Amino acid sequence: MTEAFGFSRRRRALLAAMAATGVASSAGTAGARAARALGGARRMAQLIGANGWPITPADVAMWHAMGISWGRDSVGPGQRNTPDDPVEVDKTGAAFDHDLPPVIVQNKRNGIGSLLLLGYTPKWNASVPGDTRSAPKDESVWTRYVEAVVRTYSAPPYNVRYFQIWNEAAGRLSGGAAQATFWHGKNFSAHADQAKPYDRAMQDYVERVHVPAARIVRKYGGYVVYGGWPDQGGLETYMQWLEYRSPAVGARMLDWVDYLDTHYLGVDALTPLFERYVANGPARGVWQTEIGDRYMSDPHYLPMYFFKFAVWALHHEWDDPNKYVSMVYHWDGFEPYRLTHRGNPRTYNVSGRSLVVLNQVAGAALAPFDGRLVFGPGASGLALHSGANLVIQVKASAGPRTVRVDGWPGAQSGNLGVTMVDALTGDAAAISARSDGAALSIDFRIPRTGNDGVGAMPAQLAYLVVSPKA
Incomplete structure (x- = not known):
């Protein structure tokens, strides 16, 4: 403090x-x-991650104070404009405006794990014209990008082992939306009231995106983190997707997942996933790569979530330090509920201070x-x-x-x-x-x-x- x-x-x-x-x-x-x-030894910090990266030494010091030990962000831009572009994988951020290699090296030096998000489709290769959140027309463009990312960052000096495939791919959502925010296909419309269900949402994702990428990740000794199942999708539907056996690839998607991943769920919702897929395999653990956001308007949300998460993990075979992780969305910004307020100097918001206090009182084994x-x-x-x-x-x-x-x-x-x-x-x-x-x-x-x-x-x-x- x-x-x-x-x-x-x-x-x-x-x-x-x-x-x-x-x-x-x-x-x-x-x-x-x-x-x-x-x-x-299991520590509170092993459970806590954030979306984004610490860029400066001062950022790293704030992450350490808050007990944040994992970061998550994009890698690309791949072949952004034409099929003749080189496959670029040295940038990160929503606009690919930060250099990624020095961030990964700095993370490693400071004991911060790096989760690289693999996605999405270049506009010129999108099955829904101009839509980067739709399946690739040419699957080889996708696998060429994934191969470049994993080959580069699994090697020294980076030694990254954790790769997330896509983000929130789903079909019709239990909340009523016909198509998921980050996975579009036939019948998609930017006007939600005009969109119709994408009937092959599950099959296309498994066969054209997930399994081809997962094969590459495992080829280089990496771990596959599922692409963040959206909270509006419902756990029963998530289990249907995980257990779908594709005749085209001869396997379930679950066979190509190492860490289950959901977004914005409460701690109790993780129990059925643990009991069904982790307690006796095949999955290695349960992550949430996005929690928080506007929930953090309640200043009690984060400290209660992570304390309960730690209690839960201690009673659910927490035998690997990376078995359970939840990542705050987002660690910085201008909204008052973010962990820190962007500026020079950067300052803590209430949610960030609450993590510092938690790390102080419960930071030991x-x-x-x-x-x-x-x-x-x-x-x-x-x-x-x-x-x-x-x-x-x-x-x-x-x-x-x-x-x-x-x-x-x-x-x-x-x-x-x-x-x-x-x-x-x-x-x-x-x-x-x-x-x-x-x-x-x-x-x-x-x-x-x-x-x-x-x-x-x-x-x-x-x-x-x-x-x-x-």
Whole structure:
């Protein structure tokens, strides 16, 4: 955290003490055992990505502060204008106006993973005339572009392994649209009320785009990330697409997917995907390469999403650091809900500050909390272990509130301190707790104004950090 947040020395000292606490209690020892059982240290930052790239060293420092460890963006432009153009794959961004190679090298040097988005169709090769979001007329143009990207960036000094094929390819959406935003075919119209369903949407995508690209990715030792199933598409339809067996390629699309990927879903929606495709294979994990956007107008959205995501992952075989990732859309911009406000200097918005606070209070090695939280009226929450600390994320309305921690070995120790940290600002203060030898009872008071900024009954989002005293 930085002085720009206006943190007092006392608040910084409290957070520093929480972060530096050693594993010195029975609870900390149990947390360490649980982390080993998961196959190594798991950290909050492993779950957090963003759309776009950090360009400057100052950007990288902000990503590290927010705990962002993955980026995602385009690569191209390919053969933009004619079939005689060279296949260019050294640019990135919506307008292909940034040099990609130095970004990938910088990401690698700074411990940031790179997901390269493969897409779309040049206008001159589009099956819907002039429409870059339609299937290619000549499939070899598509595979030539994919081959150039994967061959280039899978090799040193880049060593990229993760490639996403297209974006939000789908047919008729459960929300009512006849065709998906990023996948157009026969009967498409820019006027949504005039568009009709694209009957071969699934077959064309699997046979002309996905499987040809996936074969190339795997040929170079890469991993295939599905192209972000849109939230309006419905999970049942997503499963139909994944399990569609194409007679033309002799396989299901699922056979050519390493990481399932959806957009803008809640954490609970990931469970059926895990149970059906990850728990016993064939997929390696579940990602969401876009979350947030206008949902971040609620300042509680991101910290609640990622805390719940971490708790969920800890109970869903998080045995690989790259198994579960969610990427914020978008990390910068001029809207007040983005992570940062674009400018010189770039500054944090509330959503970005909330990730900095989360990374401070839960940035150590994570382990599941297997006890029970019993909240008094007006409060609810979840918990996990971060290093030696027990971290409870609580959402509560104004007034005096309580939580009882049952079934946790650390409650037997009277040598504990509790700090309440505002989830958006990082303001921290010591609060009271008492142990009866079997459970820990924590009393805390929520201010009248809350920190969500909405509604007649404002709510506060905070962390209760229980630490063994030195």
